Amino acid sequence: QIELKHGSHRIGKRTDAVMQKWRGYGLGQFIHWGLYAIPGGEWNGKQYNGAAEWIRSWNGIPKSTYDSLIYKFNPVNFNAEEWAVTAKQMGARYVTITTKHHDGFCLWPSKYTRYTIANSPWKKDIMKPLVDAYDKQGIDVILYFSVMDWNHPGWRYDIKTKEDSIAFEGFKQFTRNQLLELLTLYPTAKGLWFDGTWDKSWIKQAAFADELETEMRKFRPGLIIGSRFRADENGKRHFDSNGVLMGDYEQGWERKIPNKIEDVHGNDWDCVMTVPENQWGYNKAWKGHIKTRNELLEMTAKCVSLGGNFVLNFGPQGDGAIRKEEKQLAAQIGDWMKTNSEAIYNCEYAGLEKQDWGYFTKKTGSDKLYMIVFNVPVSGALKVKLPANTSIGKSYLLAQPAQLLNAEEISGTEYFIHLKNTAAGNPFVVVLEPTAKKASGNTYDKAKT
Numbered sequence: 001q002i003e004l005k006h007g008s009h010r011i012g013k014r015t016d017a018v019m020q021k022w023r024g025y026g027l028g029q030f031i032h033w034g035l036y037a038i039p040g041g042e043w044n045g046k047q048y049n050g051a052a053e054w055i056r057s058w059n060g061i062p063k064s065t066y067d068s069l070i071y072k073f074n075p076v077n078f079n080a081e082e083w084a085v086t087a088k089q090m091g092a093r094y095v096t097i098t099t100k101h102h103d104g105f106c107l108w109p110s111k112y113t114r115y116t117i118a119n120s121p122w123k124k125d126i127m128k129p130l131v132d133a134y135d136k137q138g139i140d141v142i143l144y145f146s147v148m149d150w151n152h153p154g155w156r157y158d159i160k161t162k163e164d165s166i167a168f169e170g171f172k173q174f175t176r177n178q179l180l181e182l183l184t185l186y187p188t189a190k191g192l193w194f195d196g197t198w199d200k201s202w203i204k205q206a207a208f209a210d211e212l213e214t215e216m217r218k219f220r221p222g223l224i225i226g227s228r229f230r231a232d233e234n235g236k237r238h239f240d241s242n243g244v245l246m247g248d249y250e251q252g253w254e255r256k257i258p259n260k261i262e263d264v265h266g267n268d269w270d271c272v273m274t275v276p277e278n279q280w281g282y283n284k285a286w287k288g289h290i291k292t293r294n295e296l297l298e299m300t301a302k303c304v305s306l307g308g309n310f311v312l313n314f315g316p317q318g319d320g321a322i323r324k325e326e327k328q329l330a331a332q333i334g335d336w337m338k339t340n341s342e343a344i345y346n347c348e349y350a351g352l353e354k355q356d357w358g359y360f361t362k363k364t365g366s367d368k369l370y371m372i373v374f375n376v377p378v379s380g381a382l383k384v385k386l387p388a389n390t391s392i393g394k395s396y397l398l399a400q401p402a403q404l405l406n407a408e409e410i411s412g413t414e415y416f417i418h419l420k421n422t423a424a425g426n427p428f429v430v431v432l433e434p435t436a437k438k439a440s441g442n443t444y445d446k447a448k449t
């Protein structure tokens with residue numbers, strides 16, 4: 001145990017209602033939108049090979065030329081209601097929206113910089129209509145905020161000189177001012193998703209960031225803050241020098257998913273995922289593998305089966321419209337969620353041995369189990385292993401609850417759920433209602449080895 005002043009201030013999961021609701025979201029939407037959506041990963045006919053929202057960092061464009069995109073931001077097809085309805089159709093229970101990405105452009109009229117929507121042709125606040133529209137759909141809002149701000153003169157990658165240190169002090173106050181401004185302007189926001197905190201300059205600010213986190217929590221009781229915000233005094237991020245999670249949930253699962261329950265160390269977490277391999281902001285090209293509905297449903301099921309949330313990214317176009325491919329995915333996922341969301345919402349890790357056919361989830365506060373099936377075995381029989389004192393009371397397809405399935409006991413703890421129709425074109429859910437195991441006449445001899 002290392003003595004820490006600025007490490008984690010809590011061991012184990014939060015137990016308050018706001019965090020319990022967050023834990024049960026299951027499926028979320030990420031929105032990456034800003035000036036980078038105007039070039040959409042291309043400049044003067046040349047494609048930028050990196051992530052479209054990083055195009056300013058490309059040496060193919062003079063920084064001042066990129067920064068002048070503010071004078072072109074006029075998203076005539078922006079419709080906050082449409083974005084929120086798309087998320088509702090998909091079955092998203094929360095949305096994380098970029099208020100300011102690494103380029104420093106603010107989607108709200110911040111008092112602390114001129115580099116905001118107020119000084120674009122659009123002029124109007126973007127965040128307010130979005131927060132209101134999502135609130136109206138009953139979708140909770142999390143504000144994404146990039147600490148790294150390439151536009152601010154005080155930002156430094158590292159602090160080497162006295163001048164750096166003076167400049168960065170100003171930047172720290174600017175950051176604090178903007179965060180308190182966001183919490184004041186959008187009081188219904190449930191949390192903050194921090195990004196751009198990997199540079200040495202910020203990692204050296206353990207005390208400042210710790211005090212700022214404490215101040216924000218006091219300012220907005222219940223505020224949800226992830227593990228990516230701050231480092232401890234030894235520069236440790238996400239987990240402090242004693243291996244304890246910083247913040248309320250782990251934010252390390254960016255474009256990757258844990259494989260087994262041990263990987264999440266008993267913490268809350270979310271996975272944020274792009275539809276292409278690595279494009280968050282709108283990219284005209286959308287080259288490489290574009291994830292299908294079934295891949296994204298499997299990622300959602302896998303995340304919920306391991307106690308996390310799956311957050312799917314949308315990168316609206318520079319004109320404010322959502323691209324048709326993303327709208328199609330939202331509708332396809334939503335179509336599946338209409339029938340099957342009971343296995344996703346307010347569900348958690350079931351504690352059962354993973355089987356090849358797919359993923360177990362368990363309804364929080366109940367014994368009800370769900371089997372989310374992606375791979376039907378040639379036998380048509382789905383294997384289930386339960387604790388010794390548990391057996392299967394009822395099993396049925398979530399989509400056809402009246403049709404009971406035959407659960408065959410094959411050993412003291414193993415069962416086969418026999419599917420009637422194995423020609424499944426879509427992932428489907430089998431519900432298991434476990435009961436206490438009665439002493440059965442059957443005896444199963446353990447092998448002598």
Ligand SMILES: C[C@@H]1N[C@@H](C(=O)NCc2ccccc2)[C@H](O)[C@@H]1O
Pocket residue numbers: 032051053054195196254272280
């Ligand atoms: C949620 C994502 N996080 C931002 C990001 O910079 N990710 C980590 C990263 C760090 C360094 C080089 C590339 C990517 C991406 O631009 C998205 O906003």
